[in-house]
Amino acid sequence: MTGSEETPSFRLAYVPGVTPAKWVKVWHERLPGIPLTLVQVPAAEAPELLRAGEADAGLVRLPVDRDFFSAIPLYTETxxxxxxxxxxxxxxxxxxxxxxxxxxxxxxxxxxxxxxxxxxxxxxxxxxxxxxxxxxxxxxxxxxxxxxxxxxxxxxxxxxxxxVTDAPQSGVALSWPQEATTDLVEDFIGIVRGRTVNSTRGRPADGGGTKEGRTAGSAGKSQPDKKPRGAGQSGTRQKPAAKSSGGRGQRARTGGAKPAAKRGKPRRHS
Missing domain, CATH: 3.40.190.10 (Periplasmic binding protein-like II)
Structure with a gap:
C-alpha cells in the first residue's frame, strides 16, 4: 500500500469556520485503529502547511493551486x-x-x-x-x-x-498534495463523498479497492448455472408437457412436435 504503513495517524488540517466533526465521527467508526489528528490553521497558512507535509489533507477555502494540490469542492457558503x-x-x-x-x-x-x-x-x-x-x-x-x-x-x-445576495462566496474543499495521495487520504475522500464502507470505490480491508483485489474478487464469484443441452433440446423455450389426467381434446406433446396420429386417411365405412 502507499503510505499507510509509514503513517501512524491521519492528520487533517482545517481552517476557521469549517466544522469537521461529522466526518471525524465516521472516521473513528470505520477506522478505529488509526487515530485522526486535527490541526487548526489560519486559512492563509493552510497551503504552506500541506506543502510542508505537516498534514495529510486539509479542509480549506478555495481557490487552491491546482498545479500542486488536488481538491474536492464540498460546499459554498452564504x-x-x-x-x-x-x-x-x-x-x-x-x-x-x-x-x-x-x-x-x-x-x-x-x-x-x-x-x-x-x-x-x-x-x-x-x-x-x-x-x-x-x-x-x-x-x-x-x-x-x-x-x-x-x-x-x-x-x-x-x-x-x-x-448579502451579490457578494463573493467562499467555497470549502478537501485538498491534499497530488503526489501524496495515500491510502488514508483515499479513505477520507470516501467519507466526505458519502460512500458506504462497502463501496466499490472505497478501500475495503480485503484489498477490493486495488486492481489485484478486484481480480481476486471476480475470480471467486460464482457464475450463473447453465443447463446442458440434451438430445432434442433447442435454443427456444419448450412448452410444458400436458398433464396426464384425462381431459377433453388433450394431446401428448413432445418438444413441440406434431401429434403422432396421421391425418388425411379416409375412414372405413361399415
Missing amino acids: SVVVVPKDHVITAADEVTLADLADEVLFHPLDDVFDWEQPPGEPAFERPATTQDAIELVAANVGLLVVPQSLARLHHRRDLTYRP
Whole structure:
C-alpha cells in the first residue's frame, strides 16, 4: 500500500469556520485503529502547511493551486454582513452590496474573499484578523462581510448578520498534495463523498479497492448455472408437457412436435 504503513495517524488540517466533526465521527467508526489528528490553521497558512507535509489533507477555502494540490469542492457558503443588533440593516431580511455602499466596511488582512473592488467606504486601517474586525464592528466603527460560518464562529450577543445576495462566496474543499495521495487520504475522500464502507470505490480491508483485489474478487464469484443441452433440446423455450389426467381434446406433446396420429386417411365405412 502507499503510505499507510509509514503513517501512524491521519492528520487533517482545517481552517476557521469549517466544522469537521461529522466526518471525524465516521472516521473513528470505520477506522478505529488509526487515530485522526486535527490541526487548526489560519486559512492563509493552510497551503504552506500541506506543502510542508505537516498534514495529510486539509479542509480549506478555495481557490487552491491546482498545479500542486488536488481538491474536492464540498460546499459554498452564504456571505453575510455582520452588524450591531440596533443597526438599520437589521430591518431587512437580506441586502446587496449597493445597500452597503455608504457604510464603512472592514477588510482584514486574513479576508477570505478575493474582491475585485472592495465595497463600501474604506476603513481607517485594515484589521490584522477577522476577530479584530468583529471587535471593531461591536464598537460601532464599521461593518464586516464574511462567510456565514465565520459570523457564527465569532458570534457575539450584541451583533447579528444578514445575507448579502451579490457578494463573493467562499467555497470549502478537501485538498491534499497530488503526489501524496495515500491510502488514508483515499479513505477520507470516501467519507466526505458519502460512500458506504462497502463501496466499490472505497478501500475495503480485503484489498477490493486495488486492481489485484478486484481480480481476486471476480475470480471467486460464482457464475450463473447453465443447463446442458440434451438430445432434442433447442435454443427456444419448450412448452410444458400436458398433464396426464384425462381431459377433453388433450394431446401428448413432445418438444413441440406434431401429434403422432396421421391425418388425411379416409375412414372405413361399415
